[in-house]
Amino acid sequence: MTADGLTLAVDIGGTKFAVGLVGPDGRLETSERAATPSGGEAETLWKTLTDLLDGLGMPGRPAGVGIGCGGPMTWPDGEVSPLNMAGWRGFPLRARLAARFPGVPVRIHNDAVCLAVAEHWRGAGRGSANMLGMVVSTGVGGGLILGGRLIDGGTGNAGHIGHVVVDPGGPPCRCGGCGCLEAIARGPGLAAWAVEQGWSPGPGPEDDDGLYQEAGTATARRLAADAAAGDPVAVAAMNRAGRALGTAIASAVNLCDLDVVTIGGGLSQAGPLLFGPLEEALREHTRMAFASRVRVVPASLGQDAGLIGAAALVLAGESYWSAP
Amino acid sequence: MTADGLTLAVDIGGTKFAVGLVGPDGRLETSERAATPSGGEAETLWKTLTDLLDGLGMPGRPAGVGIGCGGPMTWPDGEVSPLNMAGWRGFPLRARLAARFPGVPVRIHNDAVCLAVAEHWRGAGRGSANMLGMVVSTGVGGGLILGGRLIDGGTGNAGHIGHVVVDPGGPPCRCGGCGCLEAIARGPGLAAWAVEQGWSPGPGPEDDDGLYQEAGTATARRLAADAAAGDPVAVAAMNRAGRALGTAIASAVNLCDLDVVTIGGGLSQAGPLLFGPLEEALREHTRMAFASRVRVVPASLGQDAGLIGAAALVLAGESYWSAP
Structure with a gap:
C-alpha cells in the first residue's frame, strides 16, 4: 500500500517546519505546519517533525521522501546543523527519516536549493x-x-x-x-x-x-x-x-x-x-x-515552494538528483 | 582511410594559429604553428589556416575536428568574431571546416574554455x-x-x-x-x-x-x-x-x-x-x-593546452560536448 503514488515533502526552517504530500505533477495535495520550537533540543525538534507527519494522515507508504533543510549539512548524507537551530548539530535527519520510511528513496538538500528547484520545476x-x-x-x-x-x-x-x-x-x-x-x-x-x-x-x-x-x-x-x-x-x-x-x-x-x-x-x-x-x-x-x-x-510559488522543491528531488531526480 | 583514429585540433588566437593531430589518449602527435596575419582579411586568415592544415601531412580523414577560437562567437554554430582579429566578423569557421572534413564531428568552443577542458582532461x-x-x-x-x-x-x-x-x-x-x-x-x-x-x-x-x-x-x-x-x-x-x-x-x-x-x-x-x-x-x-x-x-599543459582541449571536445564529448 502506498500513499497513492504521493511523495512526502519535508521543509525544515528556523521559523517553521512544514510537511506535505506532493503528486507526480508537482501539486501539493495536503500539508501541515508548525512553528520551530525555540531553543529546542534535538529530540524535541524531532518530535515536532514526527507529530506533523502523524498529523498528515498518510494512507500508506509514500513513493519517496524529499527534504529541504537549512544549512550547513553534510551532503548527500544529510547530517544537518542548521544555523538558526542550535539543537541540531550533526543531526542525522536524512537517516532518521530513512529509518521511518524504509524501502523508498529519501533525499535531502539545502532549503534554498529546494526553493530554486521548485521555481525551475514548476515556477x-x-x-x-x-x-x-x-x-x-x-x-x-x-x-x-x-x-x-x-x-x-x-x-x-x-x-x-x-x-x-x-x-x-x-x-x-x-x-x-x-x-x-x-x-x-x-x-x-x-x-x-x-x-x-x-x-x-x-x-x-x-x-x-x-x-x-x-x-x-x-x-x-x-x-x-x-x-x-x-x-x-x-x-x-x-x-x-x-x-x-x-x-x-x-x-x-x-x-x-x-x-x-x-x-x-x-x-x-x-x-x-x-x-x-x-x-x-x-x-x-x-x-x-x-x-x-x-x-x-x-x-x-510562494510559501509552498520549499515543499514542492523537496518533492522534486524525488519526483524529478533525473534533473535534480545526482548523488548515488 | 583515416588519420589512424587521430583527431584534428585547431587553435585560433590573436597572436598565433595552431593545428595538430591528437590521439585518443590526449597526446599531441604533431603540430604546426603560424603567426596570425596582422590586419588580415577574412580569406587571408582562412588561407593561413588551410596552409597549416596542408602542412600537417594528414594521412587521411581525421576521426573528428575540434576547434578553439577567441570569442565572441555564436555557439554551437561557430560563427566567430574574435576580438583581436578584425578580419573575421561572423566568419563561419565551424561550417568552413565541416565542409572541408565531411562526415566527421566538427566542434568548436571558446579558446579559454578549451584551455580549461584540457587542464581538466589531462592537466x-x-x-x-x-x-x-x-x-x-x-x-x-x-x-x-x-x-x-x-x-x-x-x-x-x-x-x-x-x-x-x-x-x-x-x-x-x-x-x-x-x-x-x-x-x-x-x-x-x-x-x-x-x-x-x-x-x-x-x-x-x-x-x-x-x-x-x-x-x-x-x-x-x-x-x-x-x-x-x-x-x-x-x-x-x-x-x-x-x-x-x-x-x-x-x-x-x-x-x-x-x-x-x-x-x-x-x-x-x-x-x-x-x-x-x-x-x-x-x-x-x-x-x-x-x-x-x-x-x-x-x-x-603549457602551450599545447589549446590543441588538447579542442581535441577533447571530440575525444571526450561525453564530458565536454552537450550541443546537438
Whole structure:
C-alpha cells in the first residue's frame, strides 16, 4: 500500500517546519505546519517533525521522501546543523527519516536549493535550462540549475550567491568573510545599516513570520514600508541592497551565462524600491550580449515552494538528483 | 582511410594559429604553428589556416575536428568574431571546416574554455569534478566544469570569470562595464595602472609571444620582472592584480562549490608575486568550510593546452560536448 503514488515533502526552517504530500505533477495535495520550537533540543525538534507527519494522515507508504533543510549539512548524507537551530548539530535527519520510511528513496538538500528547484520545476524559471533561484530574507541563498540540471558542487554547497563578494572592503559577514552580498542585503543587515544612518523604525506592519526578528523591532519589513512612504534613509537602504543584489547577480550571469534569475523571500516583496536599483546595477555590469539577455523575475510559488522543491528531488531526480 | 583514429585540433588566437593531430589518449602527435596575419582579411586568415592544415601531412580523414577560437562567437554554430582579429566578423569557421572534413564531428568552443577542458582532461585539474580553469594574459578568461561536465550556459558563454565584478566602482572594462576582474588583472590593464602610478619600464626580457603588446613597451612582463627586482610600484601592481584574482575566485568558489582552480597564461608565470596576494584575498573571502577547501594551482599543459582541449571536445564529448 502506498500513499497513492504521493511523495512526502519535508521543509525544515528556523521559523517553521512544514510537511506535505506532493503528486507526480508537482501539486501539493495536503500539508501541515508548525512553528520551530525555540531553543529546542534535538529530540524535541524531532518530535515536532514526527507529530506533523502523524498529523498528515498518510494512507500508506509514500513513493519517496524529499527534504529541504537549512544549512550547513553534510551532503548527500544529510547530517544537518542548521544555523538558526542550535539543537541540531550533526543531526542525522536524512537517516532518521530513512529509518521511518524504509524501502523508498529519501533525499535531502539545502532549503534554498529546494526553493530554486521548485521555481525551475514548476515556477517562474520553468522552461529555462540555466537559472539561478534566489531567496532574500534573513539570509541570501540560492540554487543553480545549469544545462537543465541542478548543480551540486563538490560538497552539495553550490548556489551560495549570498557569499559572492560585492564590496571587498565591505562589512563583516556572518560567514567570517567581508563584503559578501548577504552582509549587505539580508534583512537584518539592511535594517542595522539604516539604524546606523539615523533611521528609527516608525509604526509598520507586524512581523507574521519571524523573517526579520533578528534585528529586533528595527525590521526590514518596516524599513520597506518606510521606504515606500518616502523616508530618505529607508530609500537609501533599499537602494544599497538592490544595487548589491544586482552586482552579485551580474557576476553570476557573466560567469554562468544564465537565462533567468528568480528572486523570492520576504525582502523580494519590496517591489520596485528593491528591483529598480537591482536592475540598474545589473545592467551596468552585464554589457556583453550574452549577459544582457538575462531576466530577473519574482519567484512565483510562494510559501509552498520549499515543499514542492523537496518533492522534486524525488519526483524529478533525473534533473535534480545526482548523488548515488 | 583515416588519420589512424587521430583527431584534428585547431587553435585560433590573436597572436598565433595552431593545428595538430591528437590521439585518443590526449597526446599531441604533431603540430604546426603560424603567426596570425596582422590586419588580415577574412580569406587571408582562412588561407593561413588551410596552409597549416596542408602542412600537417594528414594521412587521411581525421576521426573528428575540434576547434578553439577567441570569442565572441555564436555557439554551437561557430560563427566567430574574435576580438583581436578584425578580419573575421561572423566568419563561419565551424561550417568552413565541416565542409572541408565531411562526415566527421566538427566542434568548436571558446579558446579559454578549451584551455580549461584540457587542464581538466589531462592537466592540473584531472580527477576533480568541479573546476574553474583560468587564463590570465591580455584578457582574463576561463571555463567551468561542474559535476564532471563542461558548463556551456545558455549561449555557450559560461566561464567568463574575467567579468566577475571585484570593485563595483572600479575602472572601465572593455566589455562596457566597470570593476570587472579583467579590467584590473589583464596584462595591459595592470601595466597601464603601474604607469599611472609613476612606473617606467626598465630593461627587461623581450616579448616573444605578443601577449602584452597592447600596452606598447610598458608590458606586464617587464612589470613582473621589475616587481621581482623589488620596484615598489611594480610590486603594488602585482599585489593589486593578485588580490583582484583572489576575490573573483572566491566569488566563483562560494557560488559553485569548486574543488580546484587552475591558472594559466603569461601573467600566471609571475609566481609568488601574484599568487601570494591571490591566496591572501581568496582565504579572506572563502571562510565557510566547503569553500575553504579549494586549491588554486598553476595550469600544467603549457602551450599545447589549446590543441588538447579542442581535441577533447571530440575525444571526450561525453564530458565536454552537450550541443546537438
